[in-house]
Amino acid sequence: MADTAVATQQPAGAVAPSAAATPTAQGEITGEFSAASRGLTLFQLLLIRYRKLLMFVAASLMFLGFVGLMLWSGAPPYRTLYSGLSEKDAAAIVEQLQKEKIPYKLEGAGTVLVPADRVYTVRLKLASKNLQPKSGTGYELFDKQSSFGVSDFTQKVNLQRALQGELARTIEVIPQVASARVLLVMPKESAFAERDRKARASVMLQLTGSGKLPHQSVVAIQNLVASSVPNLDPKDVTVVDASGNLLSGDEKDQPSSQGQTMQEFQAALEARMEHRITSMLEQVVGAGQAVVRVTADIDREFVEQNRTSYNPDEQVIRSQHTVSEKRDSKEGAAIGVPGIASNTPGNNPAVSPDGTVINPATAGPRERASRDESTINYEISQVNEHRIIPFGAVKRYSVAVVVGGKSTTDKEGNVQFTPLSAKELARLRELVNAAIGYNEDRGDLVTIQSMPIHDISSAHGTAAEMAAAKRHAFYMEMARYTLAAIAMLLMAWFLLRPLAQRISQLHAPAEEEEEDEDPFASLSEEAYARLAMVEKARIAVKHDPDRAAKVLAEWAGST
Structure with a gap:
């Protein structure tokens, strides 16, 4: 029994070292096999190991984002105080805002923003300090100077400057105009000039955005400036924008008060006539059975006529003067023989040329005369006609x-x-x-x-069909983006969500392995030795099954 015991202990002693090392090696092999079987990458292992740190960082970022959102939403909104300022005006306004400790923001194109609830208050403060942006000097120019000692030339120049500034301010009221500058050319008054020279004006506009000023507004600006300056015709007002584009065309290209050009007026007239004729003919020959094209020859000349006509058949007496004169003389004609004798009373009777004696007492009147004179002034019918034939008349x-x-x-x-x-x-x-x-x-x-x-x-499609095609294309585009968004959401739901669940599930066994790091620690020494012998026998059988069979046969024969 002692030998047996020794023999029994010897194998156990011999096997003990390997058995003692077996659990550690087995744990390492099992851990490596477990990690490999799970198919985890290094990044996933890092996520598992530093999950608490990552969760803390994510929570911190979410908290900071929430706080920033609350601060941003709670901050007062900013509105434009002034825009389109020059560098000089912007610098002066910003300096004053800094002195008043008023928060502000600067943006491009000379724009200054302040809190929305203080816009009007700040404007009033700046106006009280004469710091509001100015497009030009108006009539307040005369409030700052005395007329004493100022020459007539200076007065005229100041008047022109004031008028230019007032016109610029008035034009800037138009929503599409950011700023305006008006230049006037006033003719010099002279008593020796044969005729009065006309005034001229030019207007420079800085438009808001990239839009174009409607032609109707351009015509309105021309008439506004012309009405404010003596001897200025609207056609002599040139309007340009800051990009150098001429906005005011020739007056001949403006046949209507709506600011249409001649080409637009002609096209509208032709289209209107075509519609009238087509609608009438289709009632007779059927829908779609009439094609009408109209060409209108438009008079492009502006004609002004003055004519005076007289009608001799329509006469009216304006004045009449009549003179009637009659003369009756009773003195006889000279008779008798010339000389003293014949002129002596009673000596020589009157003898007629034929020799007949005439008694002067019985002789009648010798001379009668009458004269009638009449002067009549007639007023001839006169017609004075002043005709203005506008351009745009159909020829x-x-x-x-x-x-x-x-x-x-x-x-x-x-x-x-x-x-x-x-x-x-x-x-x-x-x-x-x-x-x-x-x-x-x-x-x-x-x-x-x-x-x-x-x-x-x-072949060409109607306008309604083209509009329907555009709407269909728009809806298809929206549907494509919507489907793409839905696909991304589905991918996140079916791919990312299972991956997150898998990571969390893999982390749970890892924690259990950490807790049960040594499963053989609770075994007794005897049980540990037996387990080592069983493990050694299992390995021997696995590597050399023939030898294991012989050993088993020997054990069976010995028994």
Whole structure:
């Protein structure tokens, strides 16, 4: 028994060292095998190991973001105090804001922002210190100086400067205008000038944004400046923008008060006439069976006429002067023989030239005279006519009309086209003439033909179809982005969420392994020895099964 015990202990003693080392090696092998079987990367292992630190960092970032969001949302909003300031004005305003300890922000294009609830208060403070931006000096220029000792030339220059500043301020009221500058050229008054020279003006506009000032507003600016300056015609006011673009065109290109150009006016007139004629003809020949094109020859000249006419057939007596004079003389004519004897009373009777003796006492009047004079002044009928013929008057209409005819289908399915008769075309021409106000004297031309009309709407598409296509493309684009967003959400739900769950699940066994790091620590020495022998036998059987079989056979034979 002693030998047996010794023999028994010897193997146990021999095996003990390897058995003692076996749990550690087995733990290492098991840990490596477990990690490899789990397929974890180094990054995932780091996440597991430093998970608490990462969670702390993420929580800190979320807290800081929340605090920043609260501070940002609680901060007062800023609004524009002034924009488009020059560097000099901006520097002066910022300096004053710093003195007043008013918070502000500076942005591009000379924009100063202050808290929204203090905008008007700050403006009043700056105005009290005369620091508001100025587009020019107005009539307040005369409040700062005395007229004593100022020359007439200086007074005229100051008046022109004040007028320019007031006009610039007025123009800046227009929403599309950020700033304006007005320059006036005033003619010098002279008593020796043959005729008065006209004034001229130029306006420079700084527009807001990248938009374009409507032509109607340009015309309004021209009329505004012209109405404020003596002897200034609107066509002599030039308007340009800060980019050097001429905004005011020639007056000949502006036939209407709405500021339309001549080309726009002509196109609108032609379109209106085409619509009127087409709508009328389609009621007769059918929808889509009339094509109308109108060309209007527009008078592009502005004519002003003064005419005086007289009508001699329409006479009115303005004044009349009549003189009537009559003379009756009773003194006889000289008779008798010339000389003293004949002139002596009673000596020589009167003898007529034929020798007859005339008694002077019985002789009648010898002379009678009368004169009538009449002066009549007539007022001739006079007509003074002042005519202004604006540009845009129609000089001539040229109308081309194509109408369909009658289509019939024969037995073979062929379509036969029959044009309208000459009588029917003549009747349609009369309708078109009445629609355009046909005037043969001005040379109006109307041409009507009957031809087959093909439907080309399917080739080009109507405006409604084009709009529908644009809407469809927009909706498809929105649907694409929506589907992409949904796909990203689904990917996050089905991929990232399981990965996070897997990491958390893998972390739980790791904690258990840390807690049960030595599973053989609770075993007794005897049990530990037995377990070592069993492990050694298992390894021997696994590596050399033939030898193990012989050993087992020997054990069985010995028993």
